Amino acid sequence: MSGSLRCSISLSPLHSNEFPRIPVTKPRIHVPVPKPMTVALSKVVSPLRVAAPGVMIEAAGLEVDRVTEAELKENGFRSTRKTKIVCTIGPRTCEFEEIEALTVGGMNVARVNMCHGTREWHRDVIRRVRQLNEEKGFAVAVMMDTEGSEIHMDDLNDVESTKAEDGQIWTFTVRAFDQPSRPERTITVNYDGFAEDVKVGDELLVDGGMVTFVVIEKIGPDVICRCTDPGLLLPRANLTFWRNGSLVRERNAMLPTISSKDWLDIDFGIEEGVDFIAVSFVKSAEVIKTLKSYIIDRSPGSQIGIIAKIESIDSLKNLEEIIQVSDGTMVARGDLGAQIPLEQVPLVQHEVIQLCRQLNKPVIVASQLLESMIEYPIPTRAEVADVSEAVGQQADALMLSSESAMGQYPEKALAVLRSVSLRIEKCRREETHWDVTDLRIVSSSKLDEISEEICNTTSRMANKLKADAIFVYTKTGQTASLLSRNRPDCPIFAFAPSTSIQRCLNLKWGLIPFRLDFSDDMESNLNRTFSLLKARAMMKSGDLIIVVSDAMQSIQAIKVP
Ligand SMILES: Nc1ncnc2c1ncn2[C@@H]1O[C@H](COP(=O)(O)OP(=O)(O)OP(=O)(O)O)[C@@H](O)[C@H]1O
Ligand SMILES: CC(=O)C(=O)O
Ligand SMILES: [K+]
Ligand SMILES: [Mg+2]
Numbered sequence: 001m002s003g004s005l006r007c008s009i010s011l012s013p014l015h016s017n018e019f020p021r022i023p024v025t026k027p028r029i030h031v032p033v034p035k036p037m038t039v040a041l042s043k044v045v046s047p048l049r050v051a052a053p054g055v056m057i058e059a060a061g062l063e064v065d066r067v068t069e070a071e072l073k074e075n076g077f078r079s080t081r082k083t084k085i086v087c088t089i090g091p092r093t094c095e096f097e098e099i100e101a102l103t104v105g106g107m108n109v110a111r112v113n114m115c116h117g118t119r120e121w122h123r124d125v126i127r128r129v130r131q132l133n134e135e136k137g138f139a140v141a142v143m144m145d146t147e148g149s150e151i152h153m154d155d156l157n158d159v160e161s162t163k164a165e166d167g168q169i170w171t172f173t174v175r176a177f178d179q180p181s182r183p184e185r186t187i188t189v190n191y192d193g194f195a196e197d198v199k200v201g202d203e204l205l206v207d208g209g210m211v212t213f214v215v216i217e218k219i220g221p222d223v224i225c226r227c228t229d230p231g232l233l234l235p236r237a238n239l240t241f242w243r244n245g246s247l248v249r250e251r252n253a254m255l256p257t258i259s260s261k262d263w264l265d266i267d268f269g270i271e272e273g274v275d276f277i278a279v280s281f282v283k284s285a286e287v288i289k290t291l292k293s294y295i296i297d298r299s300p301g302s303q304i305g306i307i308a309k310i311e312s313i314d315s316l317k318n319l320e321e322i323i324q325v326s327d328g329t330m331v332a333r334g335d336l337g338a339q340i341p342l343e344q345v346p347l348v349q350h351e352v353i354q355l356c357r358q359l360n361k362p363v364i365v366a367s368q369l370l371e372s373m374i375e376y377p378i379p380t381r382a383e384v385a386d387v388s389e390a391v392g393q394q395a396d397a398l399m400l401s402s403e404s405a406m407g408q409y410p411e412k413a414l415a416v417l418r419s420v421s422l423r424i425e426k427c428r429r430e431e432t433h434w435d436v437t438d439l440r441i442v443s444s445s446k447l448d449e450i451s452e453e454i455c456n457t458t459s460r461m462a463n464k465l466k467a468d469a470i471f472v473y474t475k476t477g478q479t480a481s482l483l484s485r486n487r488p489d490c491p492i493f494a495f496a497p498s499t500s501i502q503r504c505l506n507l508k509w510g511l512i513p514f515r516l517d518f519s520d521d522m523e524s525n526l527n528r529t530f531s532l533l534k535a536r537a538m539m540k541s542g543d544l545i546i547v548v549s550d551a552m553q554s555i556q557a558i559k560v561p
Contacts, residue, residue: 062532063502063515065139067104072512072538075422077468078429078490082510083421084108084397086143086364087414089125090116090405096128102404103138105414108506109276111143111399114265115236126272139513141275141503143307146262148280149255150335153206154188155235164211166230172204172213172239173222189239195221197250203242206233208338215241240338247313247339257287266291270299275503278307278330283314285321292325303500305507307364310352311335319352323359328507334367334401346389353393360442360485362507365390366399370416374407379416387417391424394487396509429489439485450553452482458555459486462546465557468539469493473518473525473549477501483548484508495529520551530560 072080086109087093087102099110110129112122126142133140153172156162164170170185174192177183195218198204204213204225211233213225241248257279258266269277279291288306295302308315308322311332315322323329331349340348349365356363369387370379379387390398398421403413439456443449462470470492474480480494487509495516496502505513518525526547533539543560 061517062529062536063137063139063499064512064538065506066137067106068139068512069536069538071106072491077543078466079422079426080491080512081106081418081421082425082487082491083391083395083417084507084509085414085417085421086111086366086397086399086507087404087410088113088399088401089129090402092406092408093404093410094121094125094128096132098410099125099128100132100136101411102414103132103136103140105411106418107140107414109141109143109397111145111278113145113405114262115145115147119265119268122268123272126274130273139499139503139506139515141506142272143276143278144265144269144272144274145278145309146258146265146280148257148262148309149191149259150281151189151191151194151239151252151255153233153235153237153239154190156187156233157182159235161232161234164213164227164230164233166227168227168230169216170213170225170227171222172225175221187233191252191255193251194239194241195223197248197252198223198241199243201243202248203228205240205242205338206231207237208240208334208342210234210237238335238338249313253314257281257283258291266294267298270295270302270304274304275500276305276307276328276507278309280309280332281312281315281335282308282310282322282326283312284318285325288322288325303498303504305504310348311339313339316340316348320355320359323352323355323361326361327504328362328364328396329356330364330366330399331395332366337367349390350393353390353395356396357394357485357487358440358442360481362396362481362484362509364397364399364507365393365395367401369398369400370403370413373403373409373413373416377409377412379413384416384420387420388424391421392428394428394509396484397507451479451550454548454553454555455479455482456486458546458548459483459488461555461557462488462490465544465546466490467546467557468543469512469545471495471526471529471545471547473516473522473547473551474501475550477505479548479550480505480511480513481508484511495525522547522549522552522556525549526558534560 085106087107088111093102112125129140129142132138172187172189174189176188198215200215202215204215211231212229213227215223216226217224266277288308291306295304305327307328307330308326309330309332329352331352333345337345353363370383372380372383398417400413404410441449441452443452458470467490469490470483472480472483472492473495475497477496480492483492491512492510494505494511494513495518496513497517499515502513502515505511539560541560545558545560547556547558
């Protein structure tokens with residue numbers, strides 16, 4: 001699907017400010033507008049400007065993310081950004097103003113990683129995101145990422161890092177030490193069975209090969225190793241063992257995907273009302289099913305979406321089944337690259353993206369997209385090429401990890417994702433090679449199959465007629481998702497009755513989610529929507545809209561009166 005990208009090259013800015021920024025009439029709450037950020041690739045894309053202090057026109061019953069609204073007006077309908085952005089929140093970005101700056105910069109989903117920090121820290125972050133949403137009219141979704149049961153080093157007693165030199169002898173052990181008594185060159189490992197799993201001669205890779213050791217002796221719980229590739233050992237670095245070129249899967253293969261600590265974190269996530277739970281090191285579909293029924297049990301009617309992280313070698317055997325039962329997938333290239341040969345990672349990425357599209361599930365491409373921007377204000381050319389590839393493959397979302405969690409340039413990294421997305425999406429629109437006949441049918445009933453066909457036809461029509469937008473009135477989000485799956489040229493305005501569905505739709509390609517109470521009377525829904533959007537300068541007379549809904553098996557093409 002990625003194909004080759006042929007497009008006309010223009011050296012002028014991608015979008016101009018031809019769309020007027022109309023100030024909102026009566027602000028409900030007055031809040032200071034953050035300064036527009038400076039953008040790393042400023043030669044290519046101008047910074048996003050949020051027009052006015054945040055107001056959701058909630059009184060009129062229509063809410064849209066203020067930043068998305070600004071992007072729509074600035075980029076113009078057809079060329080508004082389709083690829084969504086997930087940012088990991090860490091020490092560098094956890095304050096209110098920092099989260100706000102990321103939101104204004106285009107963050108659609110905020111991710112908290114339960115591997116790091118305390119629950120209190122995460123609670124504060126989640127509540128800040130929620131507060132910003134409420135006070136400033138954003139609709140940022142929250143994703144909680146579980147720790148999972150991987151084998152990793154301890155936290156080095158708060159030392160930032162420690163250097164392993166070539167030829168040095170280090171001991172990896174499950175013994176616990178108090179800081180003063182910890183012997184030199186000794187690392188504690190979190191998994192009790194690891195000494196039994198390894199054999200003399202095995203290679204021990206830290207963080208997928210940032211540092212490498214070879215096992216030279218085993219003495220009780222201590223595994224004695226010689227460093228063969230020197231480097232920095234970082235706190236909680238992940239450990240994998242290799243024998244004859246393959247990952248060692250002994251007892252550690254039986255480690256539970258969801259540990260006891262993860263279950264408590266999940267309870268915490270449910271309590272805090274997160275929108276997504278991303279499950280680390282998923283191996284099979286079973287664990288996703290178990291988690292789903294656990295959530296339904298604890299929180300009936302919950303809308304929490306379960307994202308399966310593809311980062312374990314075991315998940316690859318069960319890919320289709322896992323994707324089928326999940327609400328979305330993440331290609332977690334960091335750990336994946338420590339479990340399979342690196343040259344296979346791009347192939348897995350491609351396969352997962354294709355499968356997700358076929359099965360109508362959103363997919364996030366994660367890790368090391370702009371790794372050099374942890375330290376530098378501009379990315380490498382290779383990183384820009386990697387991001388372009390993911391956008392060209394039409395992944396639903398891109399994710400920043402360390403770049404936003406602890407890097408020096410989180411907002412610039414975000415701006416790069418935005419500008420590259422816009423540029424590559426423009427290329428794809430110019431390609432006009434679109435064909436839905438490749439999509440397999442995902443519906444299980446005849447009625448759903450009709451909806452699916454309607455969505456395919458709607459997208460084809462919208463492209464042929466060069467429509468300005470597709471409107472979808474959806475109670476569950478399903479019809480909106482089926483439209484997004486077609487990756488049409490114009491944006492899809494998805495009107496949903498609840499803010500939780502609105503936030504969940506934020507992860508899907510090309511969807512502009514609105515919260516709107518609507519009735520079964522389509523004519524009155526449309527008239528109301530048109531006048532609300534026109535009042536908001538988001539639409540003008542003569543715009544061509546293609547309309548569908550969950551409830552009606554029909555398609556309407558309408559010129560806005
Ligand atoms: N809440 C946090 N507190 C402290 N540091 C954090 C936090 N979240 C992220 N970080 C830092 O940012 C880095 C990158 O974050 P990221 O979420 O990618 O973690 P990771 O350790 O690579 O694990 P994962 O495989 O789950 O992504 C982490 O290694 C950590 O140093
Ligand atoms: C995101 C993540 O968990 C990884 O890349 O390993
Ligand atoms: K994690
Ligand atoms: Mg991982």
